[in-house]
Amino acid sequence: MxxxxxxxxxxxxxxxxxxxxxxxxxxxxxGRTGSTEAYYTHYEEVSGVKYGTPVLFAGYPVGQVEDVEPEYEGGNLRFRVTLGVTEGWPIPADSIAEVKASGLLGVITIDIREGHSEATLEPGDTLDGRPAPNLFASVASIAGVAGELAERDLRPLLGNLNTLIVSLNRITDDNAPVILGDLQAVSGRINDASETVIDDLTAVSGSLRANMNRLSSLLSDQNLQHVNQVLAGVDSAAANFSDLSSDLRGTGAELNRLLSNLNAVVADNKLDVDRTVMDLRFSMHAIAERIESVAANLEGTSRNMYEFTRQIRQNPASILGSARIPDTDR
CATH class of the missing domain: 1.20.5 (Single alpha-helices involved in coiled-coils or other helix-helix interfaces)
Known part of the structure; x- marks a missing residue:
């Protein structure tokens, strides 16, 4: 017992x-090995998401889905999903809760993609949700597009190709003897011209050989030495030009200093310069007022000089002595 x-x-x-x-x-x-904290996210479609769906953070299990509730906002239906995450697990504020599937028939999970924000969400906050891509809808959309393409574009294209092939067959059937005759005539002409072409090629090859010989003579050791000397001269000229450019830069610096000194002199003697300009303006004004009388005197002087030179040309001896001036003229 x-x-x-x-x-x-x-x-x-x-x-x-x-x-x-x-x-x-x-x-x-x-994933329920300890206390959890609730976070929320929203999706427009929750196929495969239910209580117990694993919640991952960058692929690491941190909890599960606690609840899925429908909500109406502005007449549109969406679903609020409650995520139970391990207590104390930090989630950046810009993280995204994305619905994922490990394969075509794999388990649905909610993977929280870690953000880059330094701020973290508090328990009860809402994460941005991103639905899983609908593979079947994408395949159906592609199939529809392919069917429309085949119906609208490929079928008329095949019809045009068929018509083109029939036309080409008809053309070849009607013109094949003529085409063959032309080909025979062309081949005969090619045979006749082949000898001339061969002679021309031989002449061209001879010319190329002569040119190569000339090139070889141009590239002799002596010519290469001359080329090296020319290049050395070019290098020397480049060095001299560099020195010249340095001198020009120094000259430019001196000119800049000279201009700076002139500006300083003008700035220091601005009052004297202004006074000189005023005096020059007054002088020019005085000259402008008396220019007519000066011009008249110059004109009279020029006339007298003209008369004097005319008399000298007519009677050069008048320079040594002159006729007695009548008393009446006195």
Whole structure:
């Protein structure tokens, strides 16, 4: 009797241990190994998202979906998803909760893509949600586009190609003898001209050989030495030009200093310069007022000089002596 009770105790203890182990394993698989904090996100479509859906952070399990609730906002339906995340887990404020699937038939998960913000979300805040791409909808859209393309473009194109091929067959059937005759005539002309072409090629090859010989003579050692000397002279000229440019830069610097000194002199003697300009303006004004009388005197003087030179040309001896001036003229 005691042996039977002992067996029952052993079996019961084993069952209890297995149940506890099963609960622990299930908790680890669902990510519920400790206290969690609630965060929220919104999606327009939640296919495959339900209670217990794993929540990952950059691929690492940090919790699970706690609840999915429909909401109406402005007449549009969307779903608020409650995420249970391990307590104390930091989530940057610009993180994105994206619905992902490991494959075509894989498990749906919500992967939180880590942001770059230094600020972190508080429990109860809302993350930006991004739905999973609908592969079947994309394939159906591509199939529709392909069908429309085949119906609208490929079928008329095939019809045009068929018509073109029929036309080409008809043309070749009607003109094949003529084309063959022309080809035979062309081949005969090519045969006749082949000898001339060969002679021309031979002459061209001879000219090329002569030119190569001339080039070889131009590239002799002596000519190469001359070329090296010319290049050395060019290098020397470049060095001299560099020195000249340095001298020109020094001259430019001297001119700049001279201009600076002139500006300083003008600035220091501005009053004297202004006074000189005023005096010059007064002098020019006085000359302008008397210019007419000066011009008249110059004109009279020029006339007298003209008369004097005319008399000298007519009578050069008048320079040595002159006729007595009548008293009446006095």
């Amino acid at each position: 005691n042996q039977g009770r002992l067996n029952y105790v052993i079996v019961g203890s084993f069952v209890i241990v297995m149940l506890v182990a099963l609960v622990v394993v299930l908790a680890m698989l669902t």
